Amino acid sequence: MDLSYSPEELAFRDEVRSFLRDELPKELSDKVRSGAELGKADIERWHAILNARGWFAQNWPKEFGGAAWNAVQRHIFEEEAAMADAPRIVPFGLSMLAPVLQKFGSKAQQDHYLPRILNGDDWWCQGYSEPGAGSDLASLKTRAVREGDHYIVNGQKTWTTLGQHANMIFCLVRTDPDVKQQAGISFLLIDMDTPGIEVRPIILLDGTPEVNEVFFKDVKVPVENLVGEENKGWTYAKYLLTHERTNIAGVGFSRAGLDTLKRIARIEMSGGRPLIENPHFAARLAKVEIDLMAMATTNLRIISQAAGGAAPGVESSMLKVKGTIIRQEINDLTRRAVGPYAMPFPSETLEGNNDPVGPDYAGPQSAQYFNNRKLSIFGGSNEIQRGIIAKVKMGG
Amino acid sequence: MDFNLTDERQMLQDSLRRYLADKYTTKVRNEILESETGMSGAIWTGLADLGVIGALFTEAQGGFGGAGFDITTVFEELGRAGVVEPMLDSAILGGRLIAALGDDAQQALLGDVIGGTLHLAFAHGEPTSRYDLSRVQATAVQNGDDIVLNGRKAVVANAEAAGYLIVSARESGAADDVDGISLFLVPADSAGLTLRGYPLFAGGRAAEVSFDDLHLPSSTRLGAAGAAYPAIAAAVAAANVALAAEALGAMETATELTRSYLMTRQQFGRPIGTFQALQHRYSDMLIELEQARSAVINAAGHLERDAQQRDLQIAAARNLIGRSARLVAEESIQMHGGIAMTQEYELAHIAKRIVMTDHRFGDTDYHLERFIALSAA
Missing domain, CATH: 1.20.140.10 (Butyryl-CoA Dehydrogenase, subunit A, domain 3)
Structure with a gap:
């Protein structure tokens, strides 16, 4: 039992730290720290900086131009990047689609799409959820019918994160309606410029246009855009979901959030003293910090097993549940910490073109509290994760 | 022991619930949220006509209620429908402060509040006072017959719509003393009064309010000097x-x-x-x-x-x-x-x-x- 990083891991962490110190643009980290919305150009800029260093495709094998980091290295980077207020890497093309193409895609698909992901030529979004297919994803109804050398796609996807920026979408579509649900699904790559596709923004409760509905009406998709075999899409989707669940604990985000919370609580005054000295507040803060310390070690235990080649099991479901509860609790405490200044709607400050109302850190806190209610809903809700844990451990 | 509403309150609850179900639909409310003023004048008038504002005042004040259970009857319904109109600010806070401390001339304003033609705002919290009710650092200084106000007030709900702001300011004592706080009835068009308005996260609007050598006649003080707490x-x-x-x-x-x-x-x-x-x-x-x-x-x-x-x-x-x-x-x-x-x-x-x-x-x-x-x- 040794809780410390090895000398090699420590050297790697120092390398990551100096990279972040030298290469992370201050404009970007300022935006992240203040909770401002990042535009497409901001995200693409950060991706390009990472790619220039060879650190964008961290989990890709070397043969595809990746860094082939192990789980510990990825964890170190994620944690350091979060603590440095680096923008989040948008995962759709890079860490969700790419592993599927690398394992199941054709040579032509790999040769065409993978370099374009690395270079930022394509922005991918995910076409999974539908209005009637959320937690029960396999009940999806978007239909693809083969006609000659095309599929004709009709239906609707929803909760398509950052779809407004995307030129490509990977979709689960129903190609055989007459078999068991999971056995009639295929995995299609669709150009968003194809006639018949319409993207409509969904405004979330914090006022942000983060997700979209995507409508398909007689959309013609070339058959070469099918990934793997027809009706095997569910297998690929499940493979993809295991990749979606890396960094599921969000330890780095929680640590960064806790730092922000403490910084705010040292400035805010309550009863003539800094809020951080208020016993009730301090007790809440301590509890969530204690939870986070334990979860960080659980996370490292699982990462360490994964680096040794073990496949993640129910532990990733456990980390999703605990990790989101901790992040949401930190968001709740931060919202409380700013007191009455949690009430103004920060539309102007989010766009960064007006002086903030109250202290500069106050503006985004209510929005982040509400926005991060999504953490326990998306990517397999916490209820689904609990179901997985029980099913694996108790059978059935 | 009786946990039922009185007949009058039951009627108020029924009529308010019907009115809001009919008039305050999600669509209407979403339009109100998007609007410049953050509230609907038609709804406000409708609520006044229905007697909802009057229910929050006693008969002596010109209303027909004013007790704790009148407040809960009204506000439970407002909460059910997600009403964003500033009943709390104009009727409860503003109305009660005038009713408690005002002289006859000041009390006369309550008729306009109950009738729905006058809005009020309570400008009390300050940028660093958080929830401490006695922490008042805005100052009021007697200058001949005038009062001179200086200070800043934070997240003042309904400030832009208010005809009068009820402003707390300190005439004596230390920053968080209970004694020494006075209230002033400040007309919205006073020179030296600056509002910076913005929408609130849950609907409605508020403003950051500042007073820079704002001169008022002493007659705008509500009640005795330093005794408003x-x-x-x-x-x-x-x-x-x-x-x-x-x-x-x-x-x-x-x-x-x-x-x-x-x-x-x-x-x-x-x-x-x-x-x-x-x-x-x-x-x-x-x-x-x-x-x-x-x-x-x-x-x-x-x-x-x-x-x-x-x-x-x-x-x-x-x-x-x-x-x-x-x-x-x-x-x-x-x-x-x-x-x-x-x-x-x-x-x-x-x-x-x-x-x-x-x-x-x-x-x-x-x-x-x-x-x-x-x-x-």
Whole structure:
């Protein structure tokens, strides 16, 4: 039992730290720290900086131009990047689609799409959820019918994160309606410029246009855009979901959030003293910090097993549940910490073109509290994760 | 012992509920949220015509109610419908402060408030006062027959619509002394008064307010110099009863929307409400809802008692509801899933109203500390 990083891991962490110190643009980290919305150009800029260093495709094998980091290295980077207020890497093309193409895609698909992901030529979004297919994803109804050398796609996807920026979408579509649900699904790559596709923004409760509905009406998709075999899409989707669940604990985000919370609580005054000295507040803060310390070690235990080649099991479901509860609790405490200044709607400050109302850190806190209610809903809700844990451990 | 509403309050509840169900639809409310003023003049007039504002004042003040249970009857309904119009600011805070301290000429304004033609705002909290009611650093200095105001007020709800701002300022004492605080009735068009308005997260509008050598005649003072604190505490007590009742009403809507969604949303070939894990959580929401209802009754029933008993019950209610309302808001969103995250869905607005209640006149922890201090007293 040794809780410390090895000398090699420590050297790697120092390398990551100096990279972040030298290469992370201050404009970007300022935006992240203040909770401002990042535009497409901001995200693409950060991706390009990472790619220039060879650190964008961290989990890709070397043969595809990746860094082939192990789980510990990825964890170190994620944690350091979060603590440095680096923008989040948008995962759709890079860490969700790419592993599927690398394992199941054709040579032509790999040769065409993978370099374009690395270079930022394509922005991918995910076409999974539908209005009637959320937690029960396999009940999806978007239909693809083969006609000659095309599929004709009709239906609707929803909760398509950052779809407004995307030129490509990977979709689960129903190609055989007459078999068991999971056995009639295929995995299609669709150009968003194809006639018949319409993207409509969904405004979330914090006022942000983060997700979209995507409508398909007689959309013609070339058959070469099918990934793997027809009706095997569910297998690929499940493979993809295991990749979606890396960094599921969000330890780095929680640590960064806790730092922000403490910084705010040292400035805010309550009863003539800094809020951080208020016993009730301090007790809440301590509890969530204690939870986070334990979860960080659980996370490292699982990462360490994964680096040794073990496949993640129910532990990733456990980390999703605990990790989101901790992040949401930190968001709740931060919202409380700013007191009455949690009430103004920060539309102007989010766009960064007006002086903030109250202290500069106050503006985004209510929005982040509400926005991060999504953490326990998306990517397999916490209820689904609990179901997985029980099913694996108790059978059935 | 009788926990039924009186006939008059039952009629008020019925007519207000019908009016809001008819006029204050999600669509109408979403248009109000998007509007420049953040409120609807037509709805305000409608509420006044219905006697809703009058129900919050005593007969002596020109109304026909004014007790704790009148407040809870009105605000529970406003909460159920997610009403954003500034009833709390104009009627409860502004109205009560004038009623408690005003001379005859000042009291005459209450007729316009009850009639729905005059809005008020209570400019009290300051950028660093948080929830401390006695922390007032704005100053009022006598200069001949004039009063000169200087200072800043934070997140003043309804400031832009108000014909008068009721401004607290210190005439003597240290920054958080109870003694030495006065209130002034400041006309909205006063020179030296600056508002920076903005929308609020849960609807409605507020402003950052500053006074730079704002000159007023002494006759604008409400009550005696430096002696306004007891009236402020009483008005805020009534506001806390109103906020608790509003949160209760919003919780009723959240639980009802959740019940309906659980029974209709199909996943895995059946309504998700057939999953026992969700049934139990829904049941917990209902249990908390009834706890909240009783806490509101306790607080409303003690509003007219002495300050110690009154404030103990109010601190208890706001603490309990702070906890139960957060549970109901968060569980409602979670059990709905993504749909509750969308701005146009009713629950999103209701959840925001519930959570933002925790930022007016003290959050859950503040009221816990108040309760501990008052219990020891």
